[in-house]
Amino acid sequence: MRVWLVTVGEPLPTDDGNQRLHRTGMLASSLGLQGHDVTWWVSTFDHHQKIQRWEDDRTLVLDEHYRLQVVYSPGYAKNVSIQRIADHNLHARRVRWRMLSEADRPDVILCSLPTLDLCRVAVDYGRAFDVPVVLDIRDLWPDIFLDAVPAWLHWAARPALLPMFRAAAYACSRATAITGITSAFVDWGLAYARRSRSDLDRDFPLGYLNRSQPLPTMAEARQFWSDVGLDSSVGLRVCFFGSLSWTMADEMFTVIEAARQLQMQGDNTQFVICGSGENLDAYRKAAQGCNNIVFPGWVDAPQIRVLMEMSSAGLLPYRSRADFARSIPNKVAEYLSAGLPVISSLRGVTEHLLEENDCGVTYQNGDASSLFQLLRALGSDGQRMHTMARNAASLFARRFDASRVYDEMGTYLQDVVSVNTRIAANGDSIRRE
Secondary structure, eight states, rough: EEEEEOOOOOOOOTTTSSSSOOOOHHHHHHHHHTTTTTEEEEEEEETTTTEEESSSOOEEEETEEEEEEOOOOOOOSSSSSSSHHHHHHHHHHHHHHHHHHHHSSEEEEEEEEEHHHHHHHHHHHHHHHHHEEEEOOSSSSSSSHHHHGGGGGGGHHHHHHHHHHHHHHHHHHHOOOOEEEOOOOHHHHHHHHHOOOOOOOOEEOOOOOOOOHHHHHHHHHHHHHHHHTOOTTTEEEEEEEEEEEEEEETHHHHHHHHHHHHHHTTTOOEEEEOOOSHHHHHHHHHTTTTEEEEEEOOOOOHHHHHHHHOSEEEOOOOOOOOHEEEEOOHHHHHHHHHTOOEEEOOTTHHHHHHHHHTTTEEOOTTTHHHHHHHHHHHHTTTHHHHHHHHHHHIIIIIIIIIHHHHHHHHHHHHHHHHHHHHHHHOOOOOOOO
């Protein structure tokens, strides 16, 4: 089976450092190991570090079953900007031209949403060459932009976003099938497609690859944390790693205020907040005087693994806006992989997951006292923490282990191809009109 994967914004296997592959990267590796031929269409621009990997198009052959088709895009400085919209548009047009010049057609295309521009390119290609296209819903574009605007301004924002709403409807209605990271995400795509769910519309969670690291690398990571000053003297250590950006906004300030209250009460809880982003300086400034908060900056995969081994729980300080409430962020699977209970402010699907599996707790958004009281209770209840840790490890093995998730996605894509082949043999097509 020849598979085209179309996703930008993820780390690549060619990136420097100990990068953690995300959804498409792990799916590509799984498909290659199964003997399928994989082409992953990517951008020269590194979304997370905001740097150019290369200055021109190129094809990178990673092995006999796996290649990267790298297509130039100019990049952008801020995630929310006109510059980013222009980048996505130009990149999609270049991808379209490169796809049309490919001699070998794929058997199936899986395209991530976002970006809307690439989704349109994928479904147009599929319709032109009778190739089934699966849209994998990752973020609810353009709804998230409307949610970022105060309700009383929606009347002005909605007309401005109308082209993006139309693009989402165009792509979803013409896709062969819709997948998503939760069932709620699939339903969102089907609403834009204006159709009911079929047997090919499925949800696959964000799997996490719980891989072992070489012993020397782990030793270096342990030394890193020793140099930072982490030791076993704390009672409860709570960790976070990720982009310190507008997606969590005020929720990290809530964490900082709770930490300050804990310190004033002489509580021995420590917060280790890893990552970089536009809000890092503001968070550091707000945390001045809080000796129980550590900001080590960006950390790599071995350092994350060691930190999770040294921690009692993982922190998920997200706003409960509409798209997040329908989602299970990848942080959840990552924490569960290390048997870490999740301390979350996120309502909706994640809250229900933690409650049903007794592997985490949810505090009130924006309420530092709620988080303070919760951490005080957990810090004095070792049996409760032990039970949630055991349940966290069990849930990960059942539902979020990447080897299981992405092997199932590979089998699913084969099913899509089989259905398309069978229907085409009868002179029809499963592409959406």
